[in-house]
Amino acid sequence: MDCIIPIFWIVPLAAVVALAFAFYFYRNMKRESEGTERMRTIAAHVRSGAMAYLRQQYRVVIVVFVVIAIFFAFLAYGLGVQNRWVPFAFLTGGFFSALAGYFGMKTATYASSRTANAARQSLDRGLKVAFRSGAVMGLVVVGLGLLDISLWYVILDRFVDADGAQKLVVMTTTMLTFGMGASTQALFARVGGGIYTKAADVGADLVGKVEAGIPEDDPRNPATIADNVGDNVGDVAGMGADLYESYCGSILATAALGAAAFARVGDFEMQTKAVMAPMLIAAVGIVLSIAGIFLVRTREGATMRQLLRSLGIGVNTSAALIAAATFVILYALGLQNWLGISFSVITGLVAGIIIGQATEYYTSHSYRPTQRIAESAKTGPATVIISGVGLGMISTAIPVITIGVAIILSYLCAIGFDISHMLSAENLSLGLYGIGIAAVGMLSTLGITLATDAYGPIADNAGGNAEMSGLGEEVRRRTDALDALGNTTAATGKGFAIGSAALTALALLASYIEEIKIGLQHIGEKVLVMPSGAEINVADASILDFMDYYQINLMNPTLLVGVFIGAMMSFLFCGLTMNAVGRAAQSMVEEVRRQFREVKGILEGKATPDYARCVEISTRGAQREMLMPSLIAIIVPVVMGLVFGVAGVMGLLVGGLGSGFVLAIFMANSGGAWDNAKKFVEEGNFGGKGSECHRATVVGDTVGDPFKDTSGPSLNILIKLMSMVSIVMAGLTVAHHLF
């Protein structure tokens, strides 16, 4: 049976439009002048360092991918506990995620010198070049994402051999494997890139700023090129892969839930529409994001608030248009309860905005919380750390409550507020679909929000380029203004990423149960013998039946052990990545000290430091350190399933989700606030640059670096990757487990 209805073609079309605009912005950017000879040289250095790193990274990741794909092939063709598309879907997910990161980074490395050069003319010119280059990344991510999804959908529609309702279920759950590939590659990109960038950043700061007393991005600092490379490989390539994964994950998880929810009803047409809905909302989001991108502009001498407002106009206009268009498209689609489900989408959209606002409140130095951290610097670095940790922990309350409300509201909207049968089997499927589509709503503005996010490191690099090329004060002031703006948008972007991760992970949790069902069918189980003794056909079993059958309730000790292990996983993962940054930074510090000591004349500006050696140290450190935490994330869910079965895995996922979500917000916000508290002092408060207070806030900023750019943002990938691994391994779990 054919699962493609005409309206589907909007999806690949939107993807192509996004890629076309990305190419358009890219070509326009390339046409700008790169500035002076020196600017060109520095940009080339950074570019080649970044590309060299990415090549090295991909070499390692390819090996991991090949090993996993072979393992999957063995499960699929050898043991027969998995379907035969899994290895291929897995590989393509990884490939496209890497591609998104690659294009984004390539653009960024070309854009930084051009942004610096544009900033020599005016602030507005600088903003435009940087922002539209960021938009390349935003559009590549969403464009590639939807393109891949469409491709797989068409391919599977052609080849999957099942009837009616079951066909869509198999198709959508197979596509989730594609999500696992994207998540795996994203985790490596985030962790490897995060370690790289923060090792370089921390190392450069510790010796450069603190010991030698030279400014940031000073060409005399041997780690400065590595630092700029790091912005590209961590903040651009890492983030691109990360959000590619979030974007596809939310759409795929929701599609799978839609297929499952309506498969039970038996209405094939409605089922197809439910699968289409998240893709269509994403498609509409792309087009309206592009419209928003054209609205972003500013004028000379704009204050921070004005700059924020000009970005805000773009983002908010897009969001408002998407909200309106959601009703139209779901109505046109003819989805059952289209009105309720539209409101579920809006719930997600609004929740994203609230989380973004809360993040801004807690991390921007325009507000009291961050100013209070700066004030605590009067009593030294220890109180800066204490108050920063305190702030980060308290800042978790609003996002968590917001997500809680969003979960309930999007669920209730999707079931038409049928509260008296809130938890009936049918409403449960539908409500969970509502939660998933709220995540899609939250990420529907990604085309433009990611542009505001990716623009940050471009501006940061432009500043670095301006400093190293010895451009005037005025230029540096402009790039600094752009950079400061980037700090806030980066924090907001992280809020989005983690908020959508929480909702997506819930949807994946439900998909896991669906996959368990398919797994049981795959190994030939036809009937479930329930604890009560009743028998139920696997094919007819509802989510609630599986809850009952596997005793996925809170008194099951295997599940409770899973919760503990899950909660621990987030901490262990963060601890490993924190230590990785610490170790890599220490090697960097020693190298920079060695160069200052052994190479005469560096500090006087008479000798050129050995930049390449520092780049190499960061690269090696990142490659060595990224493997262990990433592999743990993949292996633990598999082991958990083999030992404790379905209930243990569910516990693991929920425990990891609960603590990982909160921990991620804490780390991102503490880190962001420390960074901006330092900036607040640098603006002349509490003694300004060079004062005791400033030194204390530099300590906070340095501690915050791995918090906000390595450990924290990796957590949202960890949460989803563990879910994806569990889903792909569901067949193995139902076939073999100890308890």
Added chain:
Amino acid sequence: MDCIIPIFWIVPLAAVVALAFAFYFYRNMKRESEGTERMRTIAAHVRSGAMAYLRQQYRVVIVVFVVIAIFFAFLAYGLGVQNRWVPFAFLTGGFFSALAGYFGMKTATYASSRTANAARQSLDRGLKVAFRSGAVMGLVVVGLGLLDISLWYVILDRFVDADGAQKLVVMTTTMLTFGMGASTQALFARVGGGIYTKAADVGADLVGKVEAGIPEDDPRNPATIADNVGDNVGDVAGMGADLYESYCGSILATAALGAAAFARVGDFEMQTKAVMAPMLIAAVGIVLSIAGIFLVRTREGATMRQLLRSLGIGVNTSAALIAAATFVILYALGLQNWLGISFSVITGLVAGIIIGQATEYYTSHSYRPTQRIAESAKTGPATVIISGVGLGMISTAIPVITIGVAIILSYLCAIGFDISHMLSAENLSLGLYGIGIAAVGMLSTLGITLATDAYGPIADNAGGNAEMSGLGEEVRRRTDALDALGNTTAATGKGFAIGSAALTALALLASYIEEIKIGLQHIGEKVLVMPSGAEINVADASILDFMDYYQINLMNPTLLVGVFIGAMMSFLFCGLTMNAVGRAAQSMVEEVRRQFREVKGILEGKATPDYARCVEISTRGAQREMLMPSLIAIIVPVVMGLVFGVAGVMGLLVGGLGSGFVLAIFMANSGGAWDNAKKFVEEGNFGGKGSECHRATVVGDTVGDPFKDTSGPSLNILIKLMSMVSIVMAGLTVAHHLF
């Protein structure tokens, strides 16, 4: 029917023996000389400050208790959703917990000058005085605990009006209310005391050590008396109340589960025995702990390792004897499957020892992890913080896995390894009882482990007294050795407290379901209409039936929201207490700076600082700041129940337990490691005292103070208090809830 069998009388007898030995040790300690006139004066200052604080604290707590008791009275006598013993049981729990803290602290304040004086003679004399004074606290806590439990048991046996099996269920669940009183008072004591002690400590260090460059406990530092007072009110009184609550909580929760498990079987005699078992194990533990206390001795010039060994001999001998005695007493009791349940007890005992060892490994500077933190000080305070956070997070793995294994093993032992029916309704009750009794096993050595724990602050204070009284180098060296030992035992003690909290909280989770059943009966519900349409009598419903009825499974969105909120609660609570310490410390810093500035001659030792003013600042700060976090812990579970009902509350408890448990280990271990990394540098490594490295580790130590002594240890009370509140409010929750 009579629920008291002859063997029961061992329980109050053991309690009386414990109190008698406590009195004996107390009198012996009082007979020691207090030393010179100056030592006497300083001790008197500290004592009066500590008592003044405790009086102030109790004044606030009494108000809170009266308000809550009136509310309970309204629920019980007005709405009729609670039984009529609740308000009284609640009040007595708080009273006895406060009493345990009070006695412990009174002893400690008398013991410090006497320990200092004894240390003038020899190390062994010093250790003995300090350790046996610590033993007073250990024995008071366990003695009062068992005494109260016995008293309530006898009273309720006389007055509860129900038949057979039901009577024991009502008795034991009513006694849990007594546990809530203890937890509430413990939370205030831990949070208030923790804020007090760390505000004084951080304040004294920041200005004294870092700015003025005078040593710790120098009489010229105005905050030094407040710092010493803090050790008593936080580390002694706070910890006493905390462990009193843990001890009673584990026994009461297990007794309640025993009553419920065997009520279903209908065997009244076996039910009585199951209720007795945890009390008897505790009673045996008391007697054998006293035996262990007499084994602790050392000789002059003992190294840290030898001191640790001498404490170890006492603790390990007690543990081994208790393990053996468990088999005897449960066999004599004639408990069904006594062998399996004995092994559950041993599982807990062994898990406690493993967690203790792991804690020692991660926090003692005899091992690599802490030494690595000290080494990272070479690159400044930022890397000290990064590596400490990394270490703390990684250190969560072993305790969590240990508890996971303990949960499964104690469950399986209790059900006789009947794996094929592992999750049947009967086995579930029995297995959960096994988990509870493992917690009792872990805490059975509390009489002696708490002695090793309480001895730490006494030695610390003795050092302070020696310093301020100007006793010789030799004495200070001896008290320092005792103090360093105390740091490690304190970390181990925290491991025990949090490990037992995790197991107890699981038992409480099961008790919550039992209480829901009683609540339903209380409001007159007779029949449950299950989702499948079947009807079950409330009286006959098993734990699994309630799971089904309330859909306490991982797909229920109200439960998932509960998990998120629960995970967030731990972080919010820690954030609030961290900030409280930060704020209170800042006032302290400003006051000390003011005195140095305004009162001439302090630093030259010519003028006496105004100690009392600093004591007052800490007191006021602690009182002001402790209310908010403590009230949140009480109110949130109530609100959760009213809005999201039983499933929401269960989610809240599990989410809080998962993230709170891991967060507590992280914070305790990071803090302990920072403290000892500083000590490692002070012993002459990486430049020793006064070097740049030393200054960097002092920053780590200061950050670690609230981690390990305020926020971290409060979390285990938070986890259990939220459970206790939910249990006591179960009647209200079943009667009124929104979803």
